[in-house]
Amino acid sequence: MNFRLQAAIGQPLYLQLMQQIRHAVETGALQNGDQLPGIRTLAEELVVSPNTVAKAYSELEHEGLLELRHGSGAFVLVSRRTRHLADRLQSARGIVGDVIEELRENGLIDEEIRRVFEAELLNRAVETVRRR
Amino acid sequence: MTDSFPAIETRALCKNYGKLEAVKDLNLSVGRHQIAAFLGQNGAGKSTTIKCLLGMMRLSSGDASVLGRSIGDRRGSREIRQRVAYVAENKPRYGYMTVEQMLRFTRAFYPDWRPEMAMKLLAEYRLPSDKKIKRLSKGMRTKLALLLAFARRPELLILDEPTEGLDPVGVEQFLQMVVASAAEGITVFFSSHQISEVERVADHVCILDKGRLKVDSSLDSLRQSFRRIDLVFPDFRAEADLQISGVQRIQANGRQMSVFATKNFDLVIERAKHLNATSIEVVPVGLREIFLETVRGD
Numbered sequence: 001m002n003f004r005l006q007a008a009i010g011q012p013l014y015l016q017l018m019q020q021i022r023h024a025v026e027t028g029a030l031q032n033g034d035q036l037p038g039i040r041t042l043a044e045e046l047v048v049s050p051n052t053v054a055k056a057y058s059e060l061e062h063e064g065l066l067e068l069r070h071g072s073g074a075f076v077l078v079s080r081r082t083r084h085l086a087d088r089l090q091s092a093r094g095i096v097g098d099v100i101e102e103l104r105e106n107g108l109i110d111e112e113i114r115r116v117f118e119a120e121l122l123n124r125a126v127e128t129v130r131r132r
Numbered sequence: 133m134t135d136s137f138p139a140i141e142t143r144a145l146c147k148n149y150g151k152l153e154a155v156k157d158l159n160l161s162v163g164r165h166q167i168a169a170f171l172g173q174n175g176a177g178k179s180t181t182i183k184c185l186l187g188m189m190r191l192s193s194g195d196a197s198v199l200g201r202s203i204g205d206r207r208g209s210r211e212i213r214q215r216v217a218y219v220a221e222n223k224p225r226y227g228y229m230t231v232e233q234m235l236r237f238t239r240a241f242y243p244d245w246r247p248e249m250a251m252k253l254l255a256e257y258r259l260p261s262d263k264k265i266k267r268l269s270k271g272m273r274t275k276l277a278l279l280l281a282f283a284r285r286p287e288l289l290i291l292d293e294p295t296e297g298l299d300p301v302g303v304e305q306f307l308q309m310v311v312a313s314a315a316e317g318i319t320v321f322f323s324s325h326q327i328s329e330v331e332r333v334a335d336h337v338c339i340l341d342k343g344r345l346k347v348d349s350s351l352d353s354l355r356q357s358f359r360r361i362d363l364v365f366p367d368f369r370a371e372a373d374l375q376i377s378g379v380q381r382i383q384a385n386g387r388q389m390s391v392f393a394t395k396n397f398d399l400v401i402e403r404a405k406h407l408n409a410t411s412i413e414v415v416p417v418g419l420r421e422i423f424l425e426t427v428r429g430d
Contacts, residue, residue: 007331010416012352040315047307049167050315051335055352115413122414126398126405 001030001037005046013048017056025065025076026086032078036066137200139164139288139319140185145194147180154180156343158194162321162336167314169330169351170323172340173427178323179221181340182292186218199287214242217286219277221293227266231259231276242284250283256305270297282309289313291322295329307333331419341427351419358422361391363404364411374403380425392417392425 003020005013024030036042039057043050057074060066067075078086103113140162147155155177162168172178183189185198187209199215201208226234231254239245254261257275265273274297281289289310295303303326310320310333324330330337330351337354339347347354363374364387371382371389378395391400397414404412417425 005332007328008418008420010355010358010418012355013332014352040312043311043315044308047304047311047332049311049333049335051166115415118415119413122397122401123405123412126401 003042003046005048013052014055014059017046017053018060021056021060022065025078026089030076032076034076036074036076038073137164137197138162139166140168140196140198140321142181142185142196143194145181145184145196146192147177147184147189148192154343155184155340158340158343158345160338160345160348162319162338164319165314165317166335167310167320167333168322168336168338169334170321170338170340171325171327171330171423172323176340176427177343178340179292182218182290182323186216186290187212215286216288216290217281217284219274219281219289219291219294221296228264230262230264231268232261234265234276234280235261238280239283244285246283246285249285250279253279253282253309257302271299271302274298275302278306278309282313285316286318288319288321291320293323293325295324295326303329327420327423337419339423339426346426347422354422355416355419357394358417358425359393359397360415360417360421361393361397361400361404362411362413362415363389363391363409365389365404365407365409369407373407374400376400376403381428 001021001024003017005016005020007013021030021036030036036057037045039050039053043053046053057066057068061068061074064079065077067077069075100110100113103116104110108116138161140160142158142160145155145158145160146153158177158181160181170178170181180189184191185196185203187203191204196203197208198212201212203209203212226237229237235250235254239247239250253259253275257272257279259268259272259276259279265276268276274294278291278294281291295306298306307329310322314320334351337347337349337351338345349357366387368387369384369389371384374382374389374391376396376399378393378397379400380392380394382392383390393400401412401414
């Protein structure tokens with residue numbers, strides 16, 4: 001697997017790693033039973049703290065996407081729910097992809113699109129809090 | 133790993149040079165098995181703090197312990213020096229020795245010395261073993277000092293600006309070694325001005341400013357606690373309109389406003405909407421910006 005973590009964008013590295021592992025499972029790059037590198041190996045490869053990798057692995061174990069076997073590493077665990085979710089995410093990607101294309105045609109650059117998405121998500125979170 | 137004490141702990145540590153208060157009321161805590169970065173401008177008191185921890189300088193008041201041993205206690209202090217490896221700002225002495233003599237000299241002091249690690253790093257760092265230390269470049273001397281520290285297999289590594297004078301390859305090799313050391317359970321505490329390096333490997337960040345500790349937090353929670361909210365209004369707004377709890381600073385520029393906040397992001401957004409903001413963008417803030425915000429004179 002090729003993971004790429006970017007320290008400068010402000011998002012915690014363990015969250016980036018979690019997202020990339022999830023993404024790899026959703027796209028099928030990682031499949032049920034596949035083994036991930038050991039914590040130390042991956043930490044040295046990515047040059048990040050071993051605690052970062054350990055945290056990502058244990059959170060994903062908590063989510064049920066990984067199984068940590070003591071001494072032998074982390075294994076991908078694709079449950080039926082995950083598969084179902086993968087389908088929905090697949091179709092969500094299609095919808096978002098269309099929106100992005102439209103926005104690009106309107107002259108927005110990717111960074112602007114990303115920020116609009118984040119602002120709108122937060123907007124909605126605020127609305128939800130208000131309604132409660 | 134049943135020991136519950138932190139790797140480094142200071143309690144109201146103060147250090148004065150005459151009338152100058154170099155370090156004021158420092159309460160620092162670095163957990164074991166972590167990579168912790170110590171940031172601050174030149175003269176903030178980082179090196180002073182480190183020298184106090186190593187017993188190279190007497191505290192003016194307060195107390196500190198390293199690996200569970202009080203630094204004020206004589207026996208504790210000697211034990212600390214056995215279990216802690218330190219790479220100083222101004223690197224090795226013994227300029228008359230060759231690299232090889234230095235290796236043999238140093239290994240004699242440490243029973244846990246790892247000869248295979250020393251050989252591996254000697255090759256990796258391309259250090260000429262028959263050259264006298266005084267003839268090495270600054271970067272090479274730094275590499276030698278790091279090699280000596282890593283090969284000792286200490287419990288705690290304290291490094292004072294270890295990447296100063298290293299080229300990009302040297303920096304990368306250093307970071308890899310830090311990560312590998314942490315994977316072996318070694319706690320690493322290093323001061324640095326290179327925020328991009330810190331951002332990659334650190335678990336914990338301490339920011340010292342004018343002798344005072346401003347930040348002592350995990351890097352993840354620090355990253356998640358800071359946001360910049362960029363706003364655009366149809367007309368001019370007073371900064372006071374957005375001055376709510378959690379807002380650290382507001383940068384106004386015509387109709388644009390940037391709000392740096394550590395909490396209540398949703399309240400800021402709500403207020404901005406109420407004030408008819410035409411654009412609201414929430415941007416995560418990198419460590420560089422957090423650092424600059426923290427040490428900004430207020």
